[in-house]
Amino acid sequence: MTATAASTPPEAGTGRMSRREVLQALSGLMVGMFVAILASTVVANALPRIIAELNGSQTVYTWIVTTELLAMTATVPLWGKMADLYSKKLLIQLSLGLFVVGSLIAGLARNVETLLASRIVQGVGAGGMTALALIVMAAMIPPRELGRYAGIFGAVFGVGTIAGPLIGGVLVDTSWLGWRWCFLIGVPFSLLSIVLLQRTLHLPVVRRRARIDWWGALLITAGVSTLLVWSSLAGHRFAWASGWTALMVVGGLVLLALAVWVESRVPEPIIPLRIFRSRTVTLTTVASVLVGVALFGGTVFLSQYFQTSLGKSPTVAGLMSLPMILGLLVSSTVAGQLITRFGRWKVYLVAGAAVMTVGMLLLSTIDADTGVPLLSLYMAVLGTGVGMLMQNLVLAAQNDVPAHELGAATSVLTFFRSMGGAIGVSALGAVLANRVTGLMTERLGPAAGATGGGTTEVPDLSALPAPVLAVVQEAYATATSELFLIGAPIALLALVAVLFIREKPLHEVSGDERAEQEAAALTAMH
Template sequence: MTDVVNRAGGRRTYTHREVMEILSGLLLALLTSMISTSVVGTALPTIVGDLGGQDQLSWVASATLLTMTVSTPLWGKLSDIFGRKLMFQTSLVLFVAASVVAGLSQNIGMLIAARAVQGLGTGGLSALTQVILGDVVEPRERGRYSGYVGAVFGVSTVAGPLLGGFIVDTSWLGWRWCFYVCIPLAVVAFAVIQKVLRLDHEPRDARLDWWGAFTITGAATSFMLVLSLGGHEFEWNSGWTYGLCALGVALILLAVVVERRAAGPILPPRLFRDRTFLLAGLASLLVGIAMYGAMIYLPQYLQIVKGMSPTASGLMTLPMVVSLFLGSIVSGRIVTRTGRWKAYPVAGMLLVAGGLGLLSRLHVDSSDLVIGLAMAVFGVGLGLTMQMLILAAQNAAEVRDMAATTSGVAFFRSLGGAIGVAAYGAILTNKVKSELTSMMAAAHITPSGGGSTLSLGTPEAIAKLPAPIHAMVLEAYARGMQTVFLVGVPAAFLGFVAVLLLREAPLRSSRAAQARRPAPAESA
């Protein structure tokens, strides 16, 4: 068995079997928590119908993404102070407790609060999985393991809506099981981590940067509120938008001052002088924009335009899931053998751009084969890219900055996801309304309440529209989806440029370092 050096402690070694045992617990926890963030999508109409609160529907979807994103940098710092294992288990307990409360919710406010706490737990699990892997495995050997992490991110994003659709379609379950179903797996993950994860904890700094926490999370929260609620709770061109953006900018400037003076900063300023961290963070943000936007809105195309059920639309995304999984695993293993990593995110971003380009050409009559091919190209690109960016950043980071670097790159990816979901949503809504209005005007149709209202129903409601209007709605949605995917192409191309500018530093290996180390002098 190959020994893998624990970089955090510098003393402990792990066999391949031990690493896989640790990874199984990490991935089980990560899978359950990430699924919980997306499972609610297909269940929202049922949930709102049961609990009421139609005007607060956007909060149910946004609360988890908001808290997950803003809390990510904090978990890295907390793990430096209190230990990786304790903080990972704490985030898992938060997730499980919040899932129970979400399932027991009696009103929409209770559900939103539970979803927010779920996001805190998910943020810790997503960041600390990468941090712990960075502690246990040297960069040269990390590729074959990090591929599994990338696959889990993609699979969970697609599997969530599929699972939610199945639960809602199953009469003897009900929407509350969208939250209960992950709890047993999370409990098993906790037990596995308790048994197999043994890290030597050496506190970097026992002081928590409270002002840094306030300014960084405050700035992120301000922008996340604009992205999550703009166009729903308030207009984009409104005092709320300008006020929150101004507050976010002010807090960013204050955070720069605070972090430069803090003894133990959450995001050390020296990271932003590191070219690799900056470019990997920028590329991760752009990947998040492309990935989350496409994955969230693909089910709408399949359910509305192609008329598939939630379960069928989830199954239709299997080409993307399989290709993402294979891309992550195969590239990770090759990187471990060769030590060369840059070619994969470079090719990956080109494939992401190409996949989005293919998706932008889908229309009402597109065949399943064409749809599956476009998804497969997109999935391979994501599989080649996501984990390589974190690997590059970790490889360039000092040991003391491992947690901050990892959580920082993860933060940028989550922020990109929020930007993508919000931007694509606004583009889709405006495009569908304008196309539908134009087509109805050309056909001299003026429905009561205005033509645009027909585009805002559920897939079931749209399917029951009169035939001529139904055809117009499908065409309007198809054109709207084409625009959404096409807008993602420039983001993917900018990500390609960022990756292209990365320097391919050799992946560190403990065995290589030992080979370069001079032999100790013999005692006289």
């Protein structure tokens, strides 16, 4: 199935990309994916320093993380839809360019307003990168072969998520670098990714009249943004059960209901509702939301537990996440290789969800005296489960939809996983703050609880007298363990969802080749 230069656009190349060409293109995709994911997590250990230097308020502390995650989540469906209409290569380079601009502005920001604006630009770029990288992979590689590469990609995603606090901690603790490099570190890697993709990525461009559903895009973005803003502010800016909660939740749901109505009536919807007729797509979407809530909601607060309850520095706190990274890296890569070799994939989804649930339950037993070896074992178990599950959910969905809907299906899963993560971080963060406040009030009196637990800042342990220090450490340890106890049934629901997915043999041809076959079949019918 070869094409001549005369009959295809310059980007097309000839036929299926060779193994070497695929690996070269993947190197650019993986570099871009890593820095996009890193942007969401690298600031975790740097936030207190950033807020102090820029004279930011407690609200800004939360929003430095939330604005980037919100922009990334809300724009994923739009990037996915554009990938079905325009040049994937051009779009992925555009998303990387936006990320570079946002990173430069953030790294040079002199006030919190500039920093927050730059985080929105970063988020839009990162949303494009996270959605398009998976779409480009599906276009280049048959699902049967995709397991091998998706395993590596899943490892990159996981390492970027978990290694962010480690890299951020090292940068903050290094006097000649500082917090600004948490943003600037992504710039050279993003530029490298643009150059690599320009030289190595060769995909056919499908030229057709494009009709972007702008109303659908606006309503989806507005609805999701409203719910994410609510979940990030509820619990500390206003009560969970309050007028503001009712207004924002009802408003967000109404906007999303209008979006569904629009999507069901336009010829080119951002999220084609018909893809949910596929049981596999529906169940993998549900599982992706639950994985996002459990994974992001639980692990984001481990760094705070390491620093507050165990008294570790930002750098050491980051190093302590390595067992989880290693578990994720090994399981994701090995599962991908085995899927490619044997063609079976459901067993890894089920095993991954089960192991993730066990990891959550083990971490729900931690306290201020838990030893590092035992903690490392628990984290490795959680990482192993996530590695087998996360990327293979995308593989299952991509294998089940027509080639012309690969972009939409992939972006839907990425979108819902990110949204689950954003809501998980916000909601469980509020639970953590309220629980710490309650525990400290109980043991030290109302004044201590009001000042110690209701914020997202890590207390200055060095300034606390020994008796108070012990109470603070125990309060954060207890609250963190309870987050994992909440995460365990959420992970169990993900296991239930994947149990009902029907295993379908993996396609032997790439997304682009399937698209050609589908187009030829359609022509023959007419």
